[in-house]
Amino acid sequence: MKYIKRFLSAVLVLGLFTQIPSQSSAQEEIRTIEIHAHRFSFSPSEITLKKGETVKLRLISDDVTHALFIPGLQIKQAVSKGHPAEITVTPGSAGDFRGECANFCGSGHGSMLFTAHVKD
Numbered sequence: 001m002k003y004i005k006r007f008l009s010a011v012l013v014l015g016l017f018t019q020i021p022s023q024s025s026a027q028e029e030i031r032t033i034e035i036h037a038h039r040f041s042f043s044p045s046e047i048t049l050k051k052g053e054t055v056k057l058r059l060i061s062d063d064v065t066h067a068l069f070i071p072g073l074q075i076k077q078a079v080s081k082g083h084p085a086e087i088t089v090t091p092g093s094a095g096d097f098r099g100e101c102a103n104f105c106g107s108g109h110g111s112m113l114f115t116a117h118v119k120d
């Protein structure tokens, strides 16, 4: 009985130490790209992704509510000041995917363009 208890607690302790580091390192592997939206542009206005690579896009508004709309990548995400938004994307094909602001934000709204280049 004594040995069984020792064995079980050893398994528990080992489990704790082996699980926690592997979980956090898996999260760190996802590349995060920060994109600021402000009247009247995105910065950066172009990003380069790799086909099949999962990346996290972190959207931040510096002023009013904007929305990043990239139809070819099934992305449509609004973002307002003080509330960053995160999108995870895994491009399935290579090419240049055009995007734009999808939330009317003033006179220069139409010039808020974006391009995601996806390499093979």
Ligand SMILES: [Cu+2]
Binding pocket: 038, 065, 066, 067, 101, 102, 103, 104, 105, 109, 112
């Ligand atoms: Cu906008």
